[in-house]
């Protein structure tokens with residue numbers, strides 16, 4: 001259902017929706033960038049349409065809304081435990097096509113992997129409605145077209161900024177609500193069809209790629225800071241923490257907290273042994289997971305080509321370029337055989 | 338037959354040099370940053386009147402040597418656009434733009450490159466240096482001030498009468514913290530060891546924290562973000578023959594207004610207490626004579642140090658005295 005909605009009406013529409021939904025969107029926070037006098041574009045619960053950042057890619061992905069960085073699973077006292085409250089409302093997420101594809105990857109891991117559903121993820125995931133902001137053109141470092149995540153069938157509302165209005169394609173219950181705030185138009189979603197960055201993911205990866213000297217270069221370049229994985233919309237790893245409150249250690253809570261395969265300690269075992277101490281090995285592990293291992297199990301690639309890892313790496317390591325390097329090596333290797 | 342008033346010449350930012358009849362002009366560059374079009378003026382003066390060379394001064398100015406003293410008036414006219422663009426334009430009052438620099442005692446306010454380039458910088462150092470220039474120039478008192486973006490102190494604020502060091506209050510959102518310990522390890526290695534891990538989250542000891550902002554830079558999750566901006570003021574560092582010493586903290590966690598006000602007040606303090614029997618007296622030696630309490634009373638007049646601000650009650654300057662007796 002295509003609807004043309006002026007910005008002030010769109011704001012009223014969001015006010016109406018906020019009765020039943022927590023509305024989250026990328027916002028631009030002035031002065032909150034790591035460098036002084038720079039902004040941070042990140043996800044927040046919003047109160048009005050004016051807060052939404054339509055023009056820039058968010059540094060962090062929307063996954064943190066339903067898969068929080070720190071999530072308390074339960075509180076415990078001596079012989080009882082209780083679970084934290086879960087909000088009654090639904091959750092609207094303003095995001096982009098690649099982000100929705102990324103949620104599909106999270107679903108694979110949390111809902112279907114190993115035949116057991118993660119209840120914490122599931123109960124929040126059920127609430128989500130995707131309001132997808134059309135990308136007029138590719139951002140720097142995006143390679144969604146190469147990863148096949150530029151197009152999207154599966155959305156609740158598609159939005160196109162059009163001067164001082166939004167052209168929307170609203171589906172389901174939203175169709176009726178949206179119609180009340182604007183006039184009917186034809187709205188056929190448009191998608192980015194070309195990126196500046198293009199990658200070729202190799203079909204088959206020979207074991208020789210694993211031993212290739214390519215990875216040694218990353219050992220000297222990567223600083224294991226984890227920026228790439230924390231900004232990635234498809235990383236799902238977490239660690240568990242049992243907290244005993246300082247004031248009264250008889251009470252506490254169990255949390256899960258994001259973890260990163262790039263950061264020290266990820267492979268630490270009892271006795272101090274770690275099996276990917278070299279940063280190049282971590283890079284290999286990450287890259288292989290994103291473009292090979294996940295695919296072996298689920299049939300499609302984990303990486304959605306959002307380019308956030310390239311946006312944030314302080315050492316200018318390009319994940320996209322690494323894919324292409326792996327492809328060159330992989331094709332060379334197979335040609336050799 | 339040269340008849341030159343050297344007092345006026347010096348006040349005009351020229352120097353008495355070892356070559357009789359020749360002088361050197363010192364060009365100020367407040368904040369250490371200038372539009373390259375002013376190079377044309379500097380180049381012209383050096384080529385047409387000087388030796389064809391410039392010396393880059395330790396205060397981030399240019400010194401143009403080999404100028405015949407008789408050409409000063411001519412050069413001052415050529416300088417007019419430079420004075421207009423680099424001094425008047427930032428609010429410094431210059432009555433006669435064709436008359437060259439109106440004072441030279443208070444030295445150029447220098448600055449590290451700051452946040453126009455440097456990722457560590459907590460603020461725009463050039464902008465603050467220019468604001469300070471506006472407060473203190475023209476002035477004949479011999480004072481050295483420098484501004485630096487963070488406690489790395491690349492401009493050597495610790496060698497100045499007043500050194501301004503940028504600080505930021507790091508704000509922590511524990512829910513965003515993945516417990517990677519990057520901030521904690523880094524603070525211990527390169528800053529102050531103000532951070533520790535408690536229950537997998539980070540605790541910051543404000544007494545130890547330098548406000549350098551390193552933790553913010555290191556955090557992959559933006560659990561640390563930038564809070565309000567503050568400054569540390571270090572005072573009375575000096576070189577020289579009598580008692581070289583490094584500046585010490587006088588105030589920390591104070592705002593820009595407090596910094597500017599303290600600097601303005603310091604000029605009033607100098608005016609009140611300077612020993613006028615000497616050709617000049619550096620402010621550090623005045624503080625040595627009056628003691629810190631008098632300095633504090635004068636410079637803190639009407640200064641709002643804010644809710645976070647701290648002022649040193651006692652400063653063990655110490656420093657170094659050349660041990661002549663040991664030779």
Ligand code: SF4
Pocket residue numbers: 228231232233234235290302303304305306307308309310319
């Ligand atoms: S690996 Fe990089 S490009 Fe791929 S989904 Fe993650 S952040 Fe985006």
Ligand code: SF4
Pocket residue numbers: 221222223224225226227228229262312313314315316317
């Ligand atoms: S962001 Fe760059 S340097 Fe940091 S862990 Fe990732 S690849 Fe390594």
Ligand code: SF4
Pocket residue numbers: 449450451452455456457458459485486487488489490491492
């Ligand atoms: S003092 Fe700090 S801000 Fe200034 S140049 Fe050095 S590191 Fe950068």
Ligand code: SF4
Pocket residue numbers: 507523524528529530531532541545546547548549550551552553
């Ligand atoms: S601002 Fe600097 S000194 Fe303070 S906690 Fe952060 S890294 Fe440590």
Ligand code: SF4
Pocket residue numbers: 513514515516517518519520521539555556557558559560561
């Ligand atoms: S760097 Fe950030 S995520 Fe890591 S421990 Fe410090 S605050 Fe937490």
